Amino acid sequence: MATVIFSSELQKLTGEEQTSVKARIYKDIIAELITRYSSLEEENLMKMAIAIDGEIVHNPLLEVIDETSELHFLYRISGG
Amino acid sequence: MSEAREFKYIGQSTIRPDGYDKVTGRAAYGADLTLPGMIWGRILRSPHAHANILSIDTTKAEAHPDVLAVATYADFVELQSKSVAASEGAADVLDLARNCLADDKALYHGHAIAAIAARTERAAKDALSLIEVKYELLPPVMDVEDAMKDDAPVLHADMFTAGYEERPSKASNIAVRTEMKMGDIDAGFAEADVIIEREFRTPTAHQGYIEPHACTVRYDEDGQSMIWCSTQGHFDVRTSTAKVLGMDLGKLKVIASEIGGGFGGKTVVYLEPVALVLSKKSGRPVKMVMERDEVFIATGPTSAAKLRAKIGAKKDGTITACQGWMAYEAGAFKGSPMMPGVMTMFTPYECANVTVEGFDVVVNKSKSAAYRAPGAPQAEYAAEMVVNELAEALGMDPIDLRLKNAAKAGTQTIYGPKLKTVGLVECLEAAKNSPHYQSAIAEGNGRGIAAGFWFNIGGQSSVTVNMNPDGTGTIVEGSPDIGGSRASMQMMAAEVLGIAPSNLNPIIADTETLPYSASTGGSRTTFATGMAVIEASESVVAQVKQRAAAVWNVTAEQVDYADGVASNTAGDDKLTLAEVCKSAEQTGGQISGMANINARGAGPSFAVHICDVFVDQDTGKVDVIRYTAIQDAGKAIHPAYVEGQLQGGAVQGIGWALNEEYIFDENGVMENQGFLDYRIPLASDLPMIETIVVEVPNAFHPYGVRGVGETGIIPPLATVGWAVGKAIDRKVEELPCSPPRVLALIQNG
Numbered sequence: 001m002a003t004v005i006f007s008s009e010l011q012k013l014t015g016e017e018q019t020s021v022k023a024r025i026y027k028d029i030i031a032e033l034i035t036r037y038s039s040l041e042e043e044n045l046m047k048m049a050i051a052i053d054g055e056i057v058h059n060p061l062l063e064v065i066d067e068t069s070e071l072h073f074l075y076r077i078s079g080g
Numbered sequence: 081m082s083e084a085r086e087f088k089y090i091g092q093s094t095i096r097p098d099g100y101d102k103v104t105g106r107a108a109y110g111a112d113l114t115l116p117g118m119i120w121g122r123i124l125r126s127p128h129a130h131a132n133i134l135s136i137d138t139t140k141a142e143a144h145p146d147v148l149a150v151a152t153y154a155d156f157v158e159l160q161s162k163s164v165a166a167s168e169g170a171a172d173v174l175d176l177a178r179n180c181l182a183d184d185k186a187l188y189h190g191h192a193i194a195a196i197a198a199r200t201e202r203a204a205k206d207a208l209s210l211i212e213v214k215y216e217l218l219p220p221v222m223d224v225e226d227a228m229k230d231d232a233p234v235l236h237a238d239m240f241t242a243g244y245e246e247r248p249s250k251a252s253n254i255a256v257r258t259e260m261k262m263g264d265i266d267a268g269f270a271e272a273d274v275i276i277e278r279e280f281r282t283p284t285a286h287q288g289y290i291e292p293h294a295c296t297v298r299y300d301e302d303g304q305s306m307i308w309c310s311t312q313g314h315f316d317v318r319t320s321t322a323k324v325l326g327m328d329l330g331k332l333k334v335i336a337s338e339i340g341g342g343f344g345g346k347t348v349v350y351l352e353p354v355a356l357v358l359s360k361k362s363g364r365p366v367k368m369v370m371e372r373d374e375v376f377i378a379t380g381p382t383s384a385a386k387l388r389a390k391i392g393a394k395k396d397g398t399i400t401a402c403q404g405w406m407a408y409e410a411g412a413f414k415g416s417p418m419m420p421g422v423m424t425m426f427t428p429y430e431c432a433n434v435t436v437e438g439f440d441v442v443v444n445k446s447k448s449a450a451y452r453a454p455g456a457p458q459a460e461y462a463a464e465m466v467v468n469e470l471a472e473a474l475g476m477d478p479i480d481l482r483l484k485n486a487a488k489a490g491t492q493t494i495y496g497p498k499l500k501t502v503g504l505v506e507c508l509e510a511a512k513n514s515p516h517y518q519s520a521i522a523e524g525n526g527r528g529i530a531a532g533f534w535f536n537i538g539g540q541s542s543v544t545v546n547m548n549p550d551g552t553g554t555i556v557e558g559s560p561d562i563g564g565s566r567a568s569m570q571m572m573a574a575e576v577l578g579i580a581p582s583n584l585n586p587i588i589a590d591t592e593t594l595p596y597s598a599s600t601g602g603s604r605t606t607f608a609t610g611m612a613v614i615e616a617s618e619s620v621v622a623q624v625k626q627r628a629a630a631v632w633n634v635t636a637e638q639v640d641y642a643d644g645v646a647s648n649t650a651g652d653d654k655l656t657l658a659e660v661c662k663s664a665e666q667t668g669g670q671i672s673g674m675a676n677i678n679a680r681g682a683g684p685s686f687a688v689h690i691c692d693v694f695v696d697q698d699t700g701k702v703d704v705i706r707y708t709a710i711q712d713a714g715k716a717i718h719p720a721y722v723e724g725q726l727q728g729g730a731v732q733g734i735g736w737a738l739n740e741e742y743i744f745d746e747n748g749v750m751e752n753q754g755f756l757d758y759r760i761p762l763a764s765d766l767p768m769i770e771t772i773v774v775e776v777p778n779a780f781h782p783y784g785v786r787g788v789g790e791t792g793i794i795p796p797l798a799t800v801g802w803a804v805g806k807a808i809d810r811k812v813e814e815l816p817c818s819p820p821r822v823l824a825l826i827q828n829g
Contacts, residue, residue: 005496008261009258012245047163051497054498055680055780056680056682058538059678060678060680070497072497073496074495075423075495077420077535077537077602078450078454078599078601079344079604080343080344080450080452080453080602
């Protein structure tokens with residue numbers, strides 16, 4: 001199962017440092033997290049970037065997630 | 081994934097495709113478009129930093145014979161608070177609209193109150209005085225510390241600090257509080273032998289682009305509209321303007337002009353929605369061009385900040401704990417780059433115990449906008465200064481201390497993921513071995529060292545590569561060229577297609593010609609749009625192989641392609657790219673490659689800078705004697721452009737460290753609204769910035785590219801700040817190191 005590691009900000013909403021999610025596609029991971037943690041909102045998660053095994057990407061809804069993957073939600077940088 | 085390889089075209093400093101246009105004056109910038117029947121728009125701006133707007137009477141202005149339209153906030157659609165992509169992070173569309181034209185409050189000196197369109201520019205400017213505005217003055221809040229006090233005048237009655245477990249009951253100027261942490265900070269400091277703790281301040285500073293904001297727009301009777309503007313992101317101009325005016329995206333075409341500098345400051349709309357309203361109301365095309373003072377008072381400088389940095393280490397130099405605190409001024413509306421500051425502050429160092437707390441605070445200044453690695457220069461300035469002081473306290477060379485603790489592949493970051501392969505160690509080693517660092521420090525001079533980190537980003541880019549029947553091609557991309565990216569696109573396409581870059585013409589398409597492309601910023605363009613160019617070019621090669629295979633009656637797998645020539649591996653036949661393109665009509669139609677991607681895997685870029693300064697002890701004037709910028713580019717597609725980015729970032733950072741700041745009077749009115757008194761470095765002020773380009777390839781780009789545009793502005797603040805401190809034997813805790821401030825340090829230290 002993929003491991004989702006929560007930032008210190010998200011830990012305030014989930015009460016946990018990390019969790020495991022059994023889902024093949026990224027959009028299903030989002031759906032599972034929202035179901036599991038009532039304080040998490042889809043809109044807020046979708047505004048964030050996601051690092052999948054260290055590779056940062058924006059909204060990869062159809063991304064196939066490996067069972068051994070590690071996911072981090074992080075603030076979406078735009079730069080200047 | 082990139083591997084070490086020899087390139088045919090990549091890595092050369094070719095002639096830039098836009099060079100002739102720019103040096104002859106042919107290049108068309110934001111103010112250069114004139115349309116038949118065009119009229120001129122001007123903005124009435126608040127003379128007050130903080131005031132309720134009691135009434136706006138436009139009757140007399142509308143009665144003026146030369147005035148054809150007047151606009152106020154009431155001309156925008158009714159909006160709800162909602163995020164829209166703009167500048168660093170997501171902006172709030174309601175705030176965006178209220179910044180373009182004030183709603184019921186003037187929130188900074190220069191805030192747009194109303195707009196006029198008239199037959200001539202002079203008439204528009206003169207008619208502004210006919211608009212009668214009644215203000216109720218309010219006390220301005222001009223400083224982040226004052227704004228955070230419990231009894232501070234509140235800018236927004238509906239702003240309650242986000243980021244606390246319980247929503248506060250009292251409105252505040254603190255929009256957001258955030259905290260990131262890892263490990264055990266108390267345990268980390270407990271095991272330290274040396275602890276350094278300092279407080280710092282950085283000023284409001286402007287990007288200083290030479291070209292003011294400008295646009296020419298036309299709203300047609302059927303609602304189909306056009307905007308020509310100077311921007312880093314014309315697709316985002318379309319999005320923002322459409323939202324503010326309630327338009328469909330398909331009704332709005334935006335064309336990006338050539339751009340005379342942006343650096344992040346042109347990722348936001350100011351004039352475009354207003355100009356379009358004036359065009360709609362007058363039935364005429366409208367041009368609006370900011371004057372220089374408007375650029376200073378009414379666009380988006382970067383945040384002033386107050387910061388605290390604390391660092392602990394063992395006697396052997398192992399860093400055991402890092403703690404940061406920062407409060408960033410967002411300007412009149414929420415949304416400073418505080419979060420990137422929190423995320424980057426100590427990222428150059430491997431440390432298990434890190435805590436950083438940050439605050440986003442509104443003040444009565446113009447709304448901050450992105451400026452080259454937004455948020456990072458301020459935060460990393462504070463961190464790098466205490467790292468230098470730590471080295472001094474430990475009796476260690478500052479580069480050796482950094483080498484001992486340098487972030488590398490596998491280092492856990494405070495913002496979540498572990499770093500992949502990065503080049504900080506290589507940059508530090510290059511710095512240590514550089515001629516500059518090996519040279520002796522002249523008597524009386526001071527030397528400073530600092531490192532810098534920036535994430536770089538990927539994101540959406542769209543490209544087509546259209547081949548002509550003679551084998552030349554056009555690269556159609558959607559990324560405004562703010563730093564030479566067209567040359568790099570040309571070279572990356574040439575590398576894939578195996579033809580000379582001069583046979584490929586890169587152009588920036590408008591929003592109707594290509595799908596969405598994200599703004600040029602975040603050091604993304606050579607990386608992300610480059611990936612799209614490569615993919616589109618590879619599609620062309622695939623089509624060429626198919627056409628050749630059809631001609632030779634073989635399969636495409638039996639066709640090789642190299643150096644612009646298709647070869648039949650089952651025979652002796654060969655066809656050049658030009659020959660295949662010439663017969664394209666007969667073999668199935670013209671050949672064109674397309675790529676619409678959401679690029680991922682942007683590689684961070686680290687930098688290390690070295691600076692020697694001399695300080696005149698009688699006047700406090702600082703002269704930069706020697707400056708070296710070392711940075712990891714992954715792979716320098718066009719080395720001269722990469723060096724230019726390193727030099728440009730360094731110069732902007734030096735200006736920020738030495739002289740640039742907004743000066744306000746007691747009423748919150750900016751006093752230095754021009755380049756005479758807002759002192760950016762000139763070529764005559766500085767020595768040649770020496771550059772060393774390090775190349776640690778980014779495995780996620782086909783050629784190893786890392787963005788380079790932003791990191792270079794980060795190290796100078798501490799590099800120069802520390803050097804000045806060494807020269808005068810004082811601790812520099814506030815920037816800029818302007819002569820009066822340095823003199824005060826010398827005299828009062």
